Amino acid sequence: MKLYVYVLLVFVVFTLYQCQSYKKTVAVNHDVAPDTTNSPVIHAAAAIKLMEVEEGFEVKLVADEPLVVAPVAMTFDAKGRLWVVEMVGYMPDVNGKGEEHPNGKIVILEDKNGDGLMDDRKVFLDSLVLPRAICLIDGGILVAETPNLWYYDIKDDRPGNRTLVDPKYADEGNVEHQPNGLLRAMDNWIYNAKSSKRYRKMGNRWITEDTHFRGQWGISQDNYGRLYYNDNSINLMGDYFTPGLGVANSHQKSVNGYSERTVRDNRVYPARPTPGVNRGYMSDVLDDSLRLKNFTAACGPVIYRGNLFGPAYDFNAFVAEPAANLIKRNILSEKGLVVTGVQAYKGKEFLASVDERFRPVSLYNGLDGALYVVDMYRGIIQHKTYVTPYLRDVIERRKLSEPLGCGRIYKIVPKGKKAVPAKFSQDPKVLVTLLGNENGLVRDMAQQILVDGKMKAAIPFLRQAVKDVKQPLLVIHALWVLEGLSALQTNEVLVLLESADWAVKMQALSVLPSVINGTSYRFYVDALVHLLKEEDELAASYIAFVANYIKPFNENAAHQLLIDLVKKYPANPYVSAAVVSNLAYREEDFAASVLRLIPDTNLVINKQLQRVVTSVRNTQKNRDPLLMSKEFPKGAVLFASSCQTCHAADGNGISSLAPPLNKSEWVTGDKDKLISIVLFGLTGPIKVNGHVYEAPEISADMPGIAHSEEISDDDVAQVLSFIRGSWQNNAGKISIDEVAKLRKRLKGREKAFTVEELESK
Known part of the structure; x- marks a missing residue:
């Protein structure tokens, strides 16, 4: 054990030395952009000079190596310190060899002299394998270390007792496609990107619930607790609710108003040529100046909620x-419910x-109003699973594999304004x-301190705060603190449901699932019926969502709310989707009753009901996936992970x-076409089962x-045989020889296939 620790220490020291040595070899004028044929390591102070930032703003260094190494995520504590996740083991070389080594860390950075620059580093946890997310809560910290989600008590900045919260937090996918984020949201739940789970600590118990699947890397919220995220080719997505x-109906594949495309324009404008992107060889990826045209690694989004940048x-x-x-x-x-x-x-x-090693991977609001940037600062950013020969050549030719011991955190502030962190x-x-x-x-921090501290002494002040109609944001946070303290009263919610401020009313509707019980539900039913009679269309979808929580206490009242909503808003897609979300295992009966009331099959409500009924019937026809897993065990595992x-x-x-993939002619049809797609990828659009799929409905590219x-x-062969026989597919197996033969025939190919190419084969 001592030998292992010694070796690990030598490795860390070496990587830090390596980064410093690289810097020393760069004898260029740091005020001048480096030659794009090279990619030298640049001192952090000089790297800032290579950044073009919006006029009126400046970039300031918060921390760099050796104080921080390979950072991927961070959070603030109430003392203004930074807790940082260091994913040191990510892609040690172009082959990713050594990723399994336990060299990741959670560190605490502190600015002890108050000059804005971190000057103290304390290792809280080490010997972690690819840690990816953290969340401070209730005197402890959640740590996501594949595949587990752990909770550690914190004692004098040291880890105490450890509790396993979720053994399957990130048990599927590779590093690029595993849950992350651990955003502690306004509603006192913790949400993730690339995940359909949410978590909450209730006393000494951890509760896990299903939620909507969201994004890929990074997650943020706005002033009203709505979530925003993206995937690598999409600028920004988000929820209207x-x-x-x-999420109560598993048969409903998507719910209007969730996972919506917030920003549809994916164009990017790099300051330098970017040949080192995975598909740089394709004609539509780079422009004539070799600059990336559209997002290929979008991540770490943040809704700016500071008070420093100004109203714009x-x-x-x-x-x-x-x-x-x-x-x-x-x-x-x-506009209304819709955010664009x-x-x-x-x-x-x-x-x-113009510094190629500048790799912003996560963005955050600061307690001082600044925008914080986590810069992994390294040459390789693409994971090994998807590295093309083209990118491999770029990495090796331009020596992008090393060094690994760098990392920076910056903050962006308006010139002439002093960023002063809040004190608690x-x-x-x-x-x-x-x-x-x-x-x-x-x-957010004040809310969390009050909830974590179980500060019952704050309740009188909170009750006054929820009455302050002149400060809606104060009202909203006070509402959720009372909810977090289990002190929210029915009369307080009923008053807020009548608020003239839609944002306040929205939160009152959102909190209902937490406060409805066998005594209070009658009052809430009356309030919801009143909102319906007032024809408050903004509230209508929320009423439908909340009806599901009325049902355990009065099924008839819940059903009548849905029927009244359908009759009043049959063409509203958001209301319709919210209604359908209540109907698990009774979709057909409800659809039949709605058709009798509203026989027009072209109306949105009837179309959505028919869609979910079809989904239910198709699911009933599916084969037992366990049978396919037994026949193709390696295929089942690979399907789950990739x-x-x-x-x-x-x-x-x-x-x-x-x-x-279910009932796809590309899966059940020509074997060579399917093998070709899996080996080398596919660039859309693509027609599947009569429907043309293209961006933004799907990602533009499938990696090979x-x-x-x-x-x-x-x-x-195993994974393709697994999917060709799963669900309602009933096609033949694929052999190892068939894969090997096609791989040999396509040897030397780099680019992904297009549908036109495959159809001409």
Whole structure:
């Protein structure tokens, strides 16, 4: 054990030395952009000078190596310290060899002299394998270390007792496609990207619930607790509704108003040529100047909620693009329930660097109102599973594999403005006042301190705060603190349901599932009926969602709410989807009753009902997946780890990611075409079962795995045989020889196939 620790220490010291040595060898003028044929390591101070940031702003260093190494995520504590996740083991070389080594860390960074630059590093946890997310809560910390989600008590900045919260937090997919985020949201639940689970600590118990599947890397919330996320080719996605609603019906594949495309424009404007992107060889990936045209590694989005940038930046979304060394700014707007956005600029970015090793992977609001940037700072950003020969050649030729011991955290601030972090006391009255602070992160932190501290002494001040009609944000946070303290009263909610401020009413509707019980439900039913009679269409979808929580106490009242909603709003897609979310295992009966009431089959409600009825009937026809797993065990494992994260466990595809495999002619048809797609990938659009799938309904590209050293011909044969016989597919097996023969015939191919190519074969 001592020898292992010694070896690990030598490795860490070596990587740090390596990064410093690289810097020393760069004898160029740091005020001048480096030659794009090379990719030297640049000192952090000099790297800032290579960034083009929006006029009126400046970039300031918060921490760099050796204080922080390979950072991928962070969070603030109430003392203003940074807790940082270091994924040191990510892609040690172009083959990813050594990723399983336990060299990841959770570290605490502190600015002890108050100059804005971190000057103290404390290792909280080490010997972790690819840690990916953290969340401070209730005197402890959640740590996501594949595949587990752990909770550690914190004692004097040291880990105490450890509890296993979820042994399957990230047990599927590779590093790029595993859950992350651990966002502690306004509703006191913890949400994730690339996941359909949410978590909450209730006393000493951890509760796990289903929620909507969201995004790929990074997750953020706005001032009203709605969530935003993206995947690698999509600028920004988000929810029109608060997050805990609408997941009761597993037969409903998607719910209108969740996982919506918030910003549809995916164009990017790098400051430098970006040849080192995975599909740089394809004609439509780079422009004439070899710059990336559209997002290929979008991640780490954040809704700016600070009080430092000025009104023009309120309700703005910033998105990181590490493959193109830039940060995108989007301006969001709201009309009714719908949130949409446009890019802030054409032809330029909020921030773009000519330093190829600048890899922004996560963005955060700061307690000082600044925008914080986590820069992994390394050459390789693409995971080994999808590295093409083209990218491998770029990496090796330009020596991008090393060094691995770098990392930076920056903050972006307006010039001439001093970013002063908020201070928190344990005075309940002061903390309640902070719930109305202009800085959204300060409001969040005050809420969390009150809930974690179980501060019953704050309740009188909170009851006053929920009556403050002049400060809606104060009202909203006070409402959720009372909910978190189990102190929210029925009369308080009923008053807020009548609020003239839609944002406040929305939160009152959202909190109902937490407060409805056998005594109070009667009052809430009356309030919902009253909202219906007032023809409050904004509230209608929420009423439908909440009806599901009325049902255990009065099934007839819940049913009548749904019928009244259907009659009043039969053409509203959001109301219809919310109604359907209540109907698990009684879809056909409800659809028949609605048709008798409203016989027009072209109305939205009838179309959505028919869609879910068809889904139920198809599911009933599916084969038992356990049988296929027994016949093709390696295929089942590979499907779970590499395929279902985009195509879904039931093979019916995931909106914005991938089309269905179930009943797909591409799966059940010509074997060579299917093998070709899996080996080398496919560029859309593609027609499946009569429907043309293209961006933004799915990702524009499916990556191939022909160049992965970890996936053999036997693996490919097994996974394809598994999907050709699963669900309602009933096609023949694929042999190892068939895969090997085609791989040999296509030797030397790099680019993904198009449908036209495959159809001409």
